[in-house]
Amino acid sequence: MSAAKHLDTMEFEQLPLVADLPVPMGPAAPLPVMPLGTAAGKTAPVPAASAATPNVAAKAAAASKIHLTLPEGVPAYWADACRQLMRRDRVLKRLIPQISNQALLPREQSRDEAFATLARSVVGQQIAAKSAKTLWNKFGKLPAQMTPELVLKLKVDDMRAAGLSARKVDYLVDLALHFTENRLHQDEWNEMGDELIVAELMAIRGVSRWTAENFLIYYLRRPNVLPLDDAGLIKGISQNYFSGDPVSRSDAREVAEAWKPWCTVATWYIWRSLEAQPVA
Numbered sequence: 001m002s003a004a005k006h007l008d009t010m011e012f013e014q015l016p017l018v019a020d021l022p023v024p025m026g027p028a029a030p031l032p033v034m035p036l037g038t039a040a041g042k043t044a045p046v047p048a049a050s051a052a053t054p055n056v057a058a059k060a061a062a063a064s065k066i067h068l069t070l071p072e073g074v075p076a077y078w079a080d081a082c083r084q085l086m087r088r089d090r091v092l093k094r095l096i097p098q099i100s101n102q103a104l105l106p107r108e109q110s111r112d113e114a115f116a117t118l119a120r121s122v123v124g125q126q127i128a129a130k131s132a133k134t135l136w137n138k139f140g141k142l143p144a145q146m147t148p149e150l151v152l153k154l155k156v157d158d159m160r161a162a163g164l165s166a167r168k169v170d171y172l173v174d175l176a177l178h179f180t181e182n183r184l185h186q187d188e189w190n191e192m193g194d195e196l197i198v199a200e201l202m203a204i205r206g207v208s209r210w211t212a213e214n215f216l217i218y219y220l221r222r223p224n225v226l227p228l229d230d231a232g233l234i235k236g237i238s239q240n241y242f243s244g245d246p247v248s249r250s251d252a253r254e255v256a257e258a259w260k261p262w263c264t265v266a267t268w269y270i271w272r273s274l275e276a277q278p279v280a
Helices: 056-063 078-088 090-098 111-123 129-140 148-152 156-161 166-180 186-191 194-201 209-218 231-241 249-259 263-272
Strands: none
Touching: 078 090, 078 249, 078 263, 090 231, 090 263, 111 129, 111 148, 111 166, 111 209, 148 166, 156 166, 194 209, 209 263, 231 249, 231 263, 249 263
């Protein structure tokens, strides 16, 4: 599969802000003087522009050619979000063109896929991304399909043998019960606000705000999610905006003011700027 088709990997023009354009600072051009003998009403020739004066329009046009390679299937808002973010944020103006072949791609909007997305987040909680991937791969081999019904049929001992803690086994069971007992308003999620969905998901044992917000990003593809509990986002903001100095949630929130209403897109590229990838 090509890089442009990869699930975790993202051409248009970007006009620079007026403030970004160069301002010519040379000496003022002399006023035109009508030669003696020129008849009234005739226009005196205008002196040609100095060769040293920069062609602002040409420079602006050249600067506006920022090539992005967005993969097919990105959310409808993604290209416009990239355009606006690069206008507003100096870091994203640099990052996005470098890694634009990576973007958030759609997932099947189904009950079982929603369950699998949440289950993977639960499995990956509080462990490194590499360990989370290994654990998920082991657990994912237990049921024939990752559905809530089949997870409920698994033996606890088999789940523990795959590397899950007793607490995570309990969390997965409660998650499966929420789906099989229809405790979630899945058919209404597309019309519900982000915070309402977060509140509903956090009623499930083991589903933290971090898990719920990752669900909004990866499954529902909401455009303006800012997961301040995500260590990768905080690390990325520290490295890209504060030269590696410690960053508070308040600092991160202040940086993200320029990202609204596209915090999801900005977060995605801050994540991708790090060597370690977040758990999807």
